[in-house]
């Protein structure tokens with residue numbers, strides 16, 4: 001089986017490539033193979049003949065997306081469509097990574113894959129259109145929605161918190177947005193399970209198990225980091241509301257996703273978010 005992994009230098013892409021190489025023949029690419037360019041994509045597929053594409057390339061600057069509509073649209077909407085079209089021409093499928101931000105985030109229960117699409121920011125809108133276009137051009141699509149990603153590479157919440165906890169006397173973290181923290185390695189395992197036996201195309205949710213707030217997430221990061229000696233001292237972590245945290249893009253209040261479908265169809269193991277955080281920190285030491 002030959003896999004083409006795009007966005008290979010991103011936070012998810014790097015972990016996914018490392019795991020995938022143990023089980024697949026992997027063609028990896030990042031910006032040098034521009035997924036928004038028809039000719040480039042068609043040539044890459046013709047030359048390498050992958051059996052499946054996993055698309056991790058994206059524009060992920062959620063706040064900047066409000067003022068950079070072109071980059072956001074190109075990567076998050078046009079890119080998946082172009083990959084889907086050229087994959088369809090050669091009869092192969094696309095596993096595409098998407099986001100909880102395609103939903104409005106007001107439901108009180110974990111959101112299933114059939115929850116109404118209703119993004120509340122520019123990034124979510126572009127990702128929602130990308131999902132719809134990919135689905136319309138290629139029946140062999142697996143759209144995997146994830147949320148609150150962290151990993152060894154790139155900027156993310158866990159790294160940002162650890163840095164602040166080392167340098168500040170106290171920090172304030174939003175306590176009224178709820179969701180599922182997700183380790184890139186867990187998501188990568190799930191994506192490879194789909195790639196190994198691609199069946200039942202459609203939309204799938206995949207995040208860590210358990211619902212928490214950014215504030216509780218930060219407290220758990222500090223607790224575990226102190227236990228594992230990644231931090232030397234404890235600082236106060238104060239809860240604040242979303243309205244007190246100024247950001248360009250609105251964020252959903254409720255982002256928790258229901259993972260029943262991916263567990264049943266692909267036998268994906270969804271660990272508790274605290275357990276994954278612990279494994280991540282052990283390796284980070």
Ligand SMILES: NC(=O)c1ccc[n+]([C@@H]2O[C@H](COP(=O)([O-])OP(=O)(O)OC[C@H]3O[C@@H](n4cnc5c(N)ncnc54)[C@H](OP(=O)(O)O)[C@@H]3O)[C@@H](O)[C@H]2O)c1
Nearest residue numbers: 007009010011012030031034035057058060099146147149
């Ligand atoms: N991060 C999160 O918390 C989160 C939450 C929910 C969903 N997701 C989704 O998860 C996926 C992976 O996210 P991530 O955080 O790993 O993203 P990331 O770190 O931003 O990685 C995306 C990669 O794509 C590259 N890229 C940019 N333009 C490209 C182009 N034209 N052609 C090919 N590659 C290009 C980027 O390069 P540059 O960095 O040089 O631009 C980067 O290496 C994305 O689909 C994202 O929407 C992420």
